[in-house]
Amino acid sequence: MDLKRTPLYDEHVKLKARMVPFGGWDMPVQYEGILDEYKHTREAVTLFDISHMGEFIIEGNLRDKGLDCIVTMPLESLPVKSSRYGLMLNDQGGVIDDLIVFRLEQEKWFIVVNGATTDKDATHFKKHLSDKARFLDVSMQTGKLDLQGPLSREVLSFLVDDVTKLDYFKFDFFNLLGEQVLISRTGYTGELGYEIFYPWDKTKQLWQALLNDQRVKPAGLGARDVLRLEMGYSLYGHEIDEHISPLEAGLKRFIDFKKDFLGKDALGKQVDQRLKRTLVGFISDSRRSPRSEQKIYSIDHQDIGFVTSGTFSPYLEKGIGLGLVPIEFNHLGAKIFFGDEKSKSPAIISEKTFYKIGSLRH
Numbered sequence: 001m002d003l004k005r006t007p008l009y010d011e012h013v014k015l016k017a018r019m020v021p022f023g024g025w026d027m028p029v030q031y032e033g034i035l036d037e038y039k040h041t042r043e044a045v046t047l048f049d050i051s052h053m054g055e056f057i058i059e060g061n062l063r064d065k066g067l068d069c070i071v072t073m074p075l076e077s078l079p080v081k082s083s084r085y086g087l088m089l090n091d092q093g094g095v096i097d098d099l100i101v102f103r104l105e106q107e108k109w110f111i112v113v114n115g116a117t118t119d120k121d122a123t124h125f126k127k128h129l130s131d132k133a134r135f136l137d138v139s140m141q142t143g144k145l146d147l148q149g150p151l152s153r154e155v156l157s158f159l160v161d162d163v164t165k166l167d168y169f170k171f172d173f174f175n176l177l178g179e180q181v182l183i184s185r186t187g188y189t190g191e192l193g194y195e196i197f198y199p200w201d202k203t204k205q206l207w208q209a210l211l212n213d214q215r216v217k218p219a220g221l222g223a224r225d226v227l228r229l230e231m232g233y234s235l236y237g238h239e240i241d242e243h244i245s246p247l248e249a250g251l252k253r254f255i256d257f258k259k260d261f262l263g264k265d266a267l268g269k270q271v272d273q274r275l276k277r278t279l280v281g282f283i284s285d286s287r288r289s290p291r292s293e294q295k296i297y298s299i300d301h302q303d304i305g306f307v308t309s310g311t312f313s314p315y316l317e318k319g320i321g322l323g324l325v326p327i328e329f330n331h332l333g334a335k336i337f338f339g340d341e342k343s344k345s346p347a348i349i350s351e352k353t354f355y356k357i358g359s360l361r362h
Contacts, residue, residue, distance in 0.1 A: 006051035007143050007203040015218060023116025025052040028220040037223035038314055041189055042358070045149035046219035047210050050195070051203060054118030054139040056111045056125065057104075065133035067109060070125065071101060072246065072263075074256040078103045083169050083184055086254050087246050088124065089263030093270060094242035095249070097121050098234065100186065102171055110182065112144075114236045128262065143203030147210065148193035148219075148227075150359035155213050156183075156194055163194070168361055177206060188224060190231040190358040226311050229320065232281060232352035238292060238308045239279055239322055245270060248324065250279045250352065277305065278327045281352035282336060284319030287312060288345045290338045296323045297337040297344055304329055307338055315355050319345075322352060 003026040012019060017028035028049065030037060040046050062068045068075055073086030083102040087095050097117045102110040113121045122137050129135055147156055156163050160174045163183060171184035179199060187193030198206050210216050225235070234240050240249045247255075247270050255267065284290065290310030298304050310321035321338065329336070330349065337344035 004052070006049055007200050008049045008051065008207055011204060011207055012049070012218075017218070017220060020221070022221060023052065023114065025115055027052060028218070030220040030222045031218050034220070034222035034226065035314060037217065037219035038226050040217050041149045041191060041219055041223060041227055042315075043150070044217075045147060045151040045155050045215055046217050046223070047207070048146040048148065048219050048224060049144075049207070050146050051143045051200070052115030053144050054113040054115060054121060054137070055142045055144075055197065056113070056122065057134075057136040057138055058109045058111065058125070058129065059107060059134040060130065060132060061107055065130040066128055067133070068259065069261050070128050071099070072255045072261050073101070074259065075101060075103070075109075080105060081170060081172055083171055083186060085169075087240070087251065088121065089246070089261070089267075090242055091263060091266065092242075093245040093247075093263045093266030095236070095240040095244060095246060096124055096242060098236055098240060102182070102184065117236065141200050143198045143200045143206075145196045145198065145203065145206060145210070146187055146189075146193060147196065147216070148187045148189045149191050150362070151215055152191070152193050155210070155216055158213070159209065166194075177202075177209060188233060189227040190233075190355055190360050191227075192359040192362050225309075226314070229309055229311050229322070230313055230315055230355035231358075232322065232354065235309060244324070247271070247275055248277055248279060275327050277324050278330050279308065279322055279352065280325055280330050281350045281354065282321050282323060282338070282347040283313075283316065283350045283354070284321070284338075285346040285348075287318060289319035290321035290323070290345075290347070294338050295340060296325055297339075298329065299335045299337075301337065301344065304336075310338075313354055319347070320350075320354050321347070 012028040020029045071086045099113045166185040182197045184195045289312045290307045294307040296305040305325035307323045313320040334349045
């Protein structure tokens, strides 16, 4: 299968990035090294190419055009120039995708979805939106750069006037290198950061301009995964998918049960019948890291679940993971094992957020 390339593919090759397939795209997993890029994000500022993500524009009245019934989060109360994280479900309550909705105007919406699911998501929107709604897929016209880290505001302020006014999950349009573009104060790292949506064919100029600042280093998907996992953030295809409900994944706070949405009945039955499994965090007793799809065992070595994501946490200097287990095993401090029949490593159940000292809301 031919892999898609972002507008920065040649730039990554010049920087000797290690390229890997990711959701149908040829993406940089690391440049200098995952741990170095992780450390620079936590302490300074890094730049991520996230142009593989999908972007849609939807215009029309929230209720009449069907958008309100497609997503789980409340949109009517969302102010213009604000954004909100939520989910899009199938009839069984499984997650088709997680997404962020930006309210551009009273009846105009900008939606960011995962790169690997963009086509599937577009089909779902078109199927369930009213005939009167205007749907536009602008994914291949929109580049996306994420500037993340405690110095990100300082760096971006050199190129953008008034960006310091943005609060968390707010956005606005700014002049950046002669282009009027959407910049939001969001990200996936647990640090202060900004997501910049830029014209696809001009993204290279922005990438080079930001990297001209000596404080900024490029970072790849490897560091991004460690950063998000330390925060306990879900990754589509791991913690959530069409066979895992948001209630099982611990995402109930992103569901508005006061409104109608696709999949609501199925979630209601889960609430009534009580969940059978839930997502937990766990910390290895050693530096050994869990791997996705490894088994989770009880203290008496019974197979009880599986790892959804795992990595080595530089912050804790131990392996950390997220996994699905029967709800009766969700006890903080409870001892478990991860691995396989040949090799099991001890760990303890923990909170899903492992890193709590970031600059996210500074």
